[in-house]
Amino acid sequence: MPSFDQHIKQAQHNIEFLTSFYKTYKFNDWAITVSFYTAIHIIEAIIAKKGEIRFKGKEYKIQHSDQLSNILKTYKESLPKNFSEEFITHHHVMRKLIVNENFPQVSDWFNLLYNDSRTARYRKYQWQNYKVDLVVKTSLKELIEWANKESGAELSLTL
């Protein structure tokens, strides 16, 4: 499993890539994609740092969101009511549930990025400039500031 440092390093790498082309608005689809995957590294970094999360009120010691899926797969009896085994294999869905329960401070910002990543294909990957600004200047920026405060990471997004 990647460590906290590795996730942060990858997040910073993605941020630098993003800032190298973002303002040209020529690759808005990539700006959205890179932002979403940067957000994922940020979330996974914090999970790795904390070493435990809550899921439906129960505590689990994990370093990565994928580990929760494996635990739930092994101990099926601990699955909540109405929670089909099928969800365990949807890693993006599982991560979103983890964010909602554990990181409410940024769940709205993460949700905005999640929404855009899930609906990209229905808009034929066309993104207006304002959408990119919304994602980078609000969602991603908020997530970066939160991660720095939460973990002492030194992520920097220069706009």
Next chain:
Amino acid sequence: MRNRLRFYDSLQISQDFLTFPFVARLNLFRGPDIYQLISEYVEYRIQEAKKEAFREGFEEAIERIKEAINKEIEDYMALVTKIVDFIYETVKKEFKDLKIIEERTNFYFGSKWIKILFIIETESSELEIGLSNFLNEVEKVVFNKLNYVCELLFLNKKNVEIDQESLNNDYPFIRRREDAS
């Protein structure tokens, strides 16, 4: 934002909603043949039930499981419809410059996954953020209180060419609206 919390109790499936005729509820959505979809799912579950039935006594087990399946489907569809309508009505009241054009869904009888996509139109990015936050709040309540995994998405069609084929494939059912133009 806060005052929406008072609506949340209404997300519970009320008795009157549950007793709303099942067949009538099926007509709330237009799209592919939902009767076919349900009958295929019920048939699949009956095949599964037959295995159990050999152990327990055929007729009684089939009847009991059939009733249970129908109840599950009814509860699930009632909840999907209620969430769609709750969001539609709240947005209509509270998001003056944002219009919901269409509410689309698909039904996952096996996993009971609630997936709804709202096609909207607005020029305000603040309202998009507001809607996103609102949908996230509803998702949390549905998961925390009712245990259903819920994915509520939106797509602003303003100045965007929509891939109708993908949309029809992934979200084939559209909520009927009498006041729709």
